[in-house]
Amino acid sequence: MDPSSGPVFLVVDDDPMVRKIVTRGLRQLNPAEVLEEEDGLAARDVLRERSVDVVVTDVVMPKLDGLALMKWAQEHRPGPLWIVLSGLDTFDAAVEALQLGAFDYLAKPPQVPRVRVAVRNALDQIELVRERKRLYAELEERNVQLAQNVEQLQQVCRVLESQAAVIQADLERAETIQRALLPQDPPAIPGWCIETLYRPGSRVGGDFYDAVVLDEGHLGLVIADAAGHGVAAAMLSVLFKLRLKQFGSTGRTLEPREVLQRLNHRLYDMLSASGAFITAAYILLDLRTGEGRIALAGHPPCLLGSDNGAPRKLERTGPALGLEADPLYAQHTFRLEAGDRLMLYTDGILEGGPDSPGTDDLAAGMATVTDRAKLLGGLFERATRGVSGDRDDITLLLIQRCDGVSHFDDKAPPRQRQADEPVSYAPGGATPCLERGAVERHGFIAVVGAVTWLYSQALLDTANTLLAANDRLTLDLARCERLDSTCLGTLHEIVTANPDALELQGVSGAVRGLFEELSMRAVLAHIRQDARPLPENMALIDGASLSPQQQGARILSAHEALAGLSEENRTQFQGVVDSLRSDLAGKD
Template identity: 45%
Template sequence: MAQVRKTENARAKLLVVDDDAAIRKLLVETLRRGNYEVLEAANGREAQAVLQAREVDLAITDLEMPELDGLKLMRWAMQKCPGVTWMILSGQATFDDAVIALRLGAYDLITKPLATLDSLMVAVRNALRQRQLEREQERLRRDIERRNVQLTAHVRQLRHACQVMCEQARMIGEDLRRAERIQRALLPQTPPRIENFSIHAVYLPSRNVGGDLYDVMQVDERHFYACIADAAGHGVSAAMLAVLFKNRLHLRDDQTNRPVQPDEALREVNRAIFEECRAPSLFVTAACCLVDTQTGTATIASAGHPPLLLCRANGRHETIHRTGPALGLSPDAKYRCVRVRLGAGDRLLMYTDGISDSGEMGGVTGDRMAAMLCRPSERDGQALLHAILETAQDVQSPAGQEDDITMLLVTSEESPSLLENTVSSPRSSAVSPAPGDKTGAFVAMDDRQTFILIRGRGTWTESVPVHEISLAAVQANRDLTFDLSQCEYLDSTFLGTVQQLVDDSLAQDVQLRIQGIRPAVRRLFEELGMERVIRRISSETLPLPEPILPLSQLAADDVRDSQRLLEAHEALAALNDRNREEFRNLIDGIRAEVSRCEHARG
């Protein structure tokens, strides 16, 4: 409207064409009082000359004129002066010609004789307003085309960047697999032959590399060390911290070749870690056990580590708690030693917290492990460790192992020892796609509800088809279940899409459930304050009906995909101030592109 007023104030140029001088004079004087610049012509030939010499916004022409009638003038002008808007003056005798003129593109028809001049002025204002709107629409169309070209270029760059990132991810994956082999090489490969004792171990990182570490070392003919450690966190940083611990841990005195006492060894490695990696989030828990094979005395020091379990041959058990804080938190931390005697048949179990904290149900409790450890029927050390591991995985969340797991068992009996550094998870096949299975989004349906299954990672590319089929289910009043038992990660666009679907289901009074959620994914919901989503998490797991079909990726649509990105992040930003601030710049950038494309959809 502002553009229309601007045109009127700039005095639109009008041309009146009529061979009747009286009518022409009346029209010219009336229109000039409306603050228009008015030109006039007595016939079609004169009108042609005016149109060729001057720029005209609106032409009002009679149809019946000598030399060149109104229809011929319009047809000529369509070729020579296509930017002119036309209005027709018509009497009853020329009504058929007026219809033809309207079909040629004339804006309006004014019948003669004129009933009132006010109706003429209204028709002229409307015609000029329509002309301005059409020009503005054309300007917007050209602008949208230009923006679409830019957006297409941006999307092309984004896709190229995604390809680069995928290639980098592949290279990182290869590096991680090489790092895994290197880290495993740091673990003891074969157990030392120790008189009157056997050693058993299992090592199971939650990722390619992990923060758990253990070692078994013969110090001299009489003593051996069994140590276990757990660096804070998971993945590469924890693995590097664990390697630093191993490198800085000195268990034998270089001058005397005698064993260093556990409390002294922990004090030295604590000071080294604190000085080299001073940060609140970088610490290591560890337990070191020095065993005298002649007396059976075990000297133990624990730096913030989970309790060690000692099972006597008579079935009684003892718990050995930490004797000092975790390593790397304070340079002056003090540690003390605990001494116990290991009699024939006694067992000492050292483990990391992955076995006791696994899953949402808390893993295996110390009492349960002690009961299994003291079970008379279970004498094989490696079978015992596997039984504990399977029990831990039975109480895990459907997602499976979320933390590194290491167990080290010292038994006071001379029998074959075994160290397993490549243990496979008994539960992994139940929760992860088989090697030939696809990852991505899948759908299954029964007569009452729709199931959405996410395998691997749920990203913005899956969010578009997932949103469309889920929204259709909600609008059809079908119950909706998201199965995330095989989902490792959801990006922000997918999280926002889930938030939108939960809100839509609430508005439609449709049941939406989330089942089998992994702790890592649940933490994403919690970090973003997705309370309404969290309330939809169900402890009951419904079986998925057959067949389970992959959701086809939709053909690329830059506007639609950008709109999905925008709506998903707006849904997250609306939850709380923290989200609003975190996503503000991203939303502004997406909104700037999407808003320019919405006119084309109209």
């Protein structure tokens, strides 16, 4: 770092919104230059050619991830200090980055003040290292003075390390709450059917939808699309739902144009500051007469289909939320007769691959495909055909005036395993869930799909409930696609607490390998080779509704269980345990 010109920073993140937030915070530190790259390969080329003081990098990126970039730099360009950006779902990877020598990590989405604090501390560390080198260079000339200076330097280092620990403990760890905000089950409405399909472009998305029975005769439907996709867009969708929820207790049924105007009023100051916006459509539907009113804030047209003619487009009635201070929103009026359909969607369905459907294709599908799930699934398959990399979030919502069963489909997309994330894979792509059942005083829990920490408390509670009411409990993993470290630790807790009454079945070779890798000997000892048949009427288990404090306590307990199994586990998970203990202690 040249003191006369200022430091040079490098920001590496594939999300333009995150790069913008971080870069804006760094420029307030008066650097000589702030460089930006969207992937690890491009950042590697910059580090070969430029002298960089601090690198702020995401963990999960295409082409070359943040951990691989750090390892390369340690060998070829060891000069810069590293600050890692991480969400809760990549928290273990962030811990590994710290073990590799990263100076700090920031929870995503990053906040400008915390970016500045972390980078200031990194610059202070650079200055301290320079000062230490200068002091060592004077060793032969001033031995006595050196001893005093070294002591002073060590004191400063201890102060900085203490400050870094406080900052680290105070950082908010972004949690994977996007799916928890989506509606879990469709409302049961006689004479009406609702079908949805939700697919984020990355591990979290900026789309949002909901269907809420407002009173005995009215249904509210909403669909929204935050600008961009990924973590930044997901946070905007979280903000949207929180603001929307505030209108649920107004004492009267609001018109769609009123809902959008109030949402815009609440969101404008926050969104305009960052240049973000949200498109949305809100429908108020009379379930008795089929009459409806819709207002669209910069959102793609709604499609109204009938057997009596071509589908009708209901165009936008005002600007996107967050773009203007006091816009006025108009609204359309329509009526759904028996058999009529209404489709809402986000623009990701129109902007996917080269074969993406247009609005006319959506309308034609409504007129010709009678199976609602098949219609939405076919549109998604067409939109993503030939797309192997980054894409936008896609959401489709179809409501029809007819008898039948409603269905919400928000299956998570596949994702790449992180290097230090225990996970098992199996074919099938099932929607993650837990199922329970019992027969002849024998309880059963089936773990289905990609089950993460969000289900860990429900798994523990259900196991305890079934063991209290039955003589034995079987955990069936035959349809399990993935287990994260929190679920693995919880599984170990359940087995060790009930060694005489519990068994596992349907354990694949990959899952058994994970048990062996983590020294889960007690779990391995309870695996049976043959499989007991599951009860016929297995019921879905609702996920436990936990506060952030309770969620943190569950994650901590599971990782404490794993850390105590071996020295290797302790090395791998102790950083997670210490950080969570500090975080929970700070919230007491």
